[in-house]
Amino acid sequence: EAQVTQNPRYLITVTGKKLTVTCSQNMNHEYMSWYRQDPGLGLRQIYYSMNVEVTDKGDVPEGYKVSRKEKRNFPLILESPSPNQTSLYFCASSSQAPPTGDNYGYTFGSGTRLTVV
Amino acid sequence: SQQGEEDPQALSIQEGENATMNCSYKTSINNLQWYRQNSGRGLVHLILIRSNEREKHSGRLRVTLDTSKKSSSLLITASRAADTASYFCATDRGDYKLSFGAGTTVTVRA
Numbered sequence: 131e132a133q134v135t136q137n138p139r140y141l142i143t144v145t146g147k148k149l150t151v152t153c154s155q156n157m158n159h160e161y162m163s164w165y166r167q168d169p170g171l172g173l174r175q176i177y178y179s180m181n182v183e184v185t186d187k188g189d190v191p192e193g194y195k196v197s198r199k200e201k202r203n204f205p206l207i208l209e210s211p212s213p214n215q216t217s218l219y220f221c222a223s224s225s226q227a228p229p230t231g232d233n234y235g236y237t238f239g240s241g242t243r244l245t246v247v
Numbered sequence: 248s249q250q251g252e253e254d255p256q257a258l259s260i261q262e263g264e265n266a267t268m269n270c271s272y273k274t275s276i277n278n279l280q281w282y283r284q285n286s287g288r289g290l291v292h293l294i295l296i297r298s299n300e301r302e303k304h305s306g307r308l309r310v311t312l313d314t315s316k317k318s319s320s321l322l323i324t325a326s327r328a329a330d331t332a333s334y335f336c337a338t339d340r341g342d343y344k345l346s347f348g349a350g351t352t353v354t355v356r357a
Contacts, residue, residue, distance in 0.1 A: 163345065173335070
């Protein structure tokens with residue numbers, strides 16, 4: 131089954147304790163992205179990756195890191211989590227259509243609900 | 248920054264009625280997409296309309312796009328209880344960033 135898998139689904143952690151949220155897709159998609167969703171704000175893009183070893187900042191990258199060493203994986207790293215990073219996080223992937231980069235629509239993971247106390 | 252903004256924020260309709268929601272955006276786009284999210288779950292891609300298209304259908308969904316007004320609408324016909332969800336528009340500006348609005352929450356009453 132084509133899917134994007136995120137882990138964990140739920141996480142409660144303490145301020146300052148480094149954590150990683152994993153994301154893996156099995157569709158051979160070039161494009162992957164991380165979003166956070168907060169009430170009243172919709173989804174805001176944190177980072178995205180156009181292909182292996184190519185990543186770039188989205189609209190709210192502060193406090194986050196990503197890496198794309200393999201095509202299928204795109205982990206989100208919080209080096210020193212703070213309470214304002216309490217949120218619902220989604221990973222998504224898409225195939226890209228050259229030459230415009232027009233995508234065919236995202237496949238989303240089920241989400242990771244993170245609470246930082 | 249949010250590119251798309253949905254209107255209304257919330258919508259309550261009777262089963263069998265049509266639901267219409269609108270999306271306005273600020274800059275030129277490659278395509279515009281609509282997604283559905285059931286409570287707390289991941290978003291599901293519904294339909295994509297390209298900037299050179301004006302209308303598109305998929306099952307009970309009808310999407311229109313007016314690039315001169317920078318707006319789109321999503322119509323769900325003959326609504327069902329299972330259509331209860333939040334609906335988001337997302338704009339692809341061709342800069343590898345897909346921008347989402349805050350969503351419209353639709354409640355379908357039995």
